[in-house]
Amino acid sequence: SAVISQKPSRDICQRGTSLTIQCQVDSQVTMMFWYRQQPGQSLTLIATANQGSEATYESGFVIDKFPISRPNLTFSTLTVSNMSPEDSSIYLCSVEVDRVGTEAFFGQGTRLTVV
């Protein structure tokens, strides 16, 4: 299993600003992911955070808006840039411990409100 710490747990931000969310895992993991959960919607994968290389973004998400860092096998950050109220959402970090396709573990999420 894996224990994931996500910071901050919540924030209220002004439009036009940026917020960086941190994800710390208690063990080395190969796969780390960032999801968004908008009100009343399912979890949507933003990107896969790759260690030592650029993140892999899903359709509809771009690096300029959601830059991601993954400096090592236990840590990643997601930045929500130039925020607008439409970015208000819960952002979740997730990891898969073993080979791809096994159980995913989630952080508690960051509840972001943009005003």
Place this chain on the structure above:
Amino acid sequence: AQSVSQHNHHVILSEAASLELGCNYSYGGTVNLFWYVQYPGQHLQLLLKYFSGDPLVKGIKGFEAEFIKSKFSFNLRKPSVQWSDTAEYFCAVNAPRGNNRLAFGKGNQVVVIP
């Protein structure tokens, strides 16, 4: 890519009632199936999963789910719910030989009235 459908987003029931949440997915190949639960104020956690073998899977807290391949379904059941089962439940699927990313349904918000 695979997609997941969950119906009846809001479910309200009394303690001791039976619960069944439907989950249908669209993908023709081999899939791994999951149910995740999110209790109020807590993180998502795995309730049960199906990779292969017996299509009737038993998870934690008395939950079970049945994989019916011909119906592309993985419905979640609990014969007698408790107030503590109030939570949001998400069905998820990934295709290990496809793009292998988890696809989630929209979730079921379940409220159990004491």
